[in-house]
Amino acid sequence: MTTKEQIEALKERLETLDKCLDIPGKRSQVAALQKKTESPDFWNDPKAAETFMKNLNGIKAWVTGFDKAFSGVEDLDVLYEFAKESLAGGTDEADSTPETQELDQAYSLAMKDIEDLEMKNMLGSEGDSLGAILTINSGAGGTEANDWSAMLMRMYMRWGERNGYKTAVTDLQDGDEAGVKSVTIEFDGEYAYGYLKAENGVHRLVRISPFNAQGKRQTTFSSVFVYPLVDDTIEVNVDPSRLSWDTFRAGGHGGQNVNKVESGVRLRYLYQDPDTGKEEEILIENTETRDQPKNRAKALLLLRSRLYDLAMKKRQEERDKLEGQKKRIEWGSQIRSYVLHPYKMVNDLRTGFKTADTQGVLDGDLNEFMRRYLMQEGSGGPSAPVEDID
Numbered sequence: 418m419t420t421k422e423q424i425e426a427l428k429e430r431l432e433t434l435d436k437c438l439d440i441p442g443k444r445s446q447v448a449a450l451q452k453k454t455e456s457p458d459f460w461n462d463p464k465a466a467e468t469f470m471k472n473l474n475g476i477k478a479w480v481t482g483f484d485k486a487f488s489g490v491e492d493l494d495v496l497y498e499f500a501k502e503s504l505a506g507g508t509d510e511a512d513s514t515p516e517t518q519e520l521d522q523a524y525s526l527a528m529k530d531i532e533d534l535e536m537k538n539m540l541g542s543e544g545d546s547l548g549a550i551l552t553i554n555s556g557a558g559g560t561e562a563n564d565w566s567a568m569l570m571r572m573y574m575r576w577g578e579r580n581g582y583k584t585a586v587t588d589l590q591d592g593d594e595a596g597v598k599s600v601t602i603e604f605d606g607e608y609a610y611g612y613l614k615a616e617n618g619v620h621r622l623v624r625i626s627p628f629n630a631q632g633k634r635q636t637t638f639s640s641v642f643v644y645p646l647v648d649d650t651i652e653v654n655v656d657p658s659r660l661s662w663d664t665f666r667a668g669g670h671g672g673q674n675v676n677k678v679e680s681g682v683r684l685r686y687l688y689q690d691p692d693t694g695k696e697e698e699i700l701i702e703n704t705e706t707r708d709q710p711k712n713r714a715k716a717l718l719l720l721r722s723r724l725y726d727l728a729m730k731k732r733q734e735e736r737d738k739l740e741g742q743k744k745r746i747e748w749g750s751q752i753r754s755y756v757l758h759p760y761k762m763v764n765d766l767r768t769g770f771k772t773a774d775t776q777g778v779l780d781g782d783l784n785e786f787m788r789r790y791l792m793q794e795g796s797g798g799p800s801a802p803v804e805d806i807d
Contacts, residue, residue, distance in 0.1 A: 503515070575780050620751075680706070703715050755775060
């Protein structure tokens with residue numbers, strides 16, 4: 418049964434959030450901004466009004482989330498008294514009655530609401546509040562690696578569903594026999610990038626391969642790359658002279674219109690590093706719809722997002738130099754192992770967090786991995802060495 422001490426500890430965490438988030442100040446902001454929306458000429462400039470409403474809803478979300486957590490914690494005192502009375506004079510060794518079960522369930526929900534606020538409060542870095550673009554690429558290993566990429570694709574799609582994000586596959590290259598060679602997924606919604614940036618890196622799978630006739634254990638890798646999805650409020654300079662386009666027939670099952678016309682688009686952009694002058698080609702493909710103009714528009718949006726990400730990383734490098742520190746995890750580093758044989762374990766190599774619930778993780782239960790990563794990054798200190806698991 419949930420104890421009085423546990424309830425008091427939650428109250429203290431809620432009080433800390435109240436001060437850190439300045440909830441009274443946000444309530445005043447919401448009231449003032451809400452009043453402006455009542456002006457008769459508010460929607461005369463739809464684009465400006467839309468930006469204004471986005472800002473208002475973002476502030477309002479903090480207040481709504483806090484009020485929900487506050488209500489949940491406030492109910493615990495009453496539920497605790499009911500549970501205590503139900504056990505008075507009883508002999509139930511399991512310490513379980515309908516009232517205690519209701520208390521435990523309410524405590525878990527209140528804890529989750531507070532943890533969600535605490536986690537969101539960690540997302541204060543540039544770009545964190547934006548949507549996200551996530552790309553998965555198979556490593557060496559043929560069909561086995563392609564199948565692992567398909568498993569990761571499902572895992573992130575399920576994570577998006579669990580957390581209320583609208584997801585769309587903007588490009589997909591199927592494997593020759595099974596799985597996918599590469600896939601790009603868009604996550605539309607606030608703070609998607611802030612959470613998903615924890616997934617940047619190489620993910621390793623160890624299992625008995627269903628594609629191996631000898632039933633041998635195999636290790637395979639896929640890489641995940643995440644960058645923020647820009648919106649109309651962010652200015653990003655795209656040099657038209659460095660742009661080129663190709664069109665192609667998108668892959669898919671025979672007979673579909675998507676195969677009969679060149680609806681797929683391939684955008685090439687010659688990016689020049691502003692500091693070194695070094696040039697590299699950015700390649701973006703989009704096959705999301707059967708409408709080529711729409712695919713072109715989305716490809717340009719993805720390009721703007723990539724350029725914003727590069728500029729953001731440049732600014733972060735400068736800040737790291739000034740602060741005399743270097744981020745420990747870079748793109749290309751192995752970040753997590755998913756072992757399905759001979760035992761079951763998912764091990765994050767950066768934070769040391771492990772879980773035996775491999776199926777839950779593959780079904781999109783990733784928030785604890787993200788929370789540990791954000792806590793570690795927020796502390797600024799190095800993590801303890803973590804042994805890899807084979």
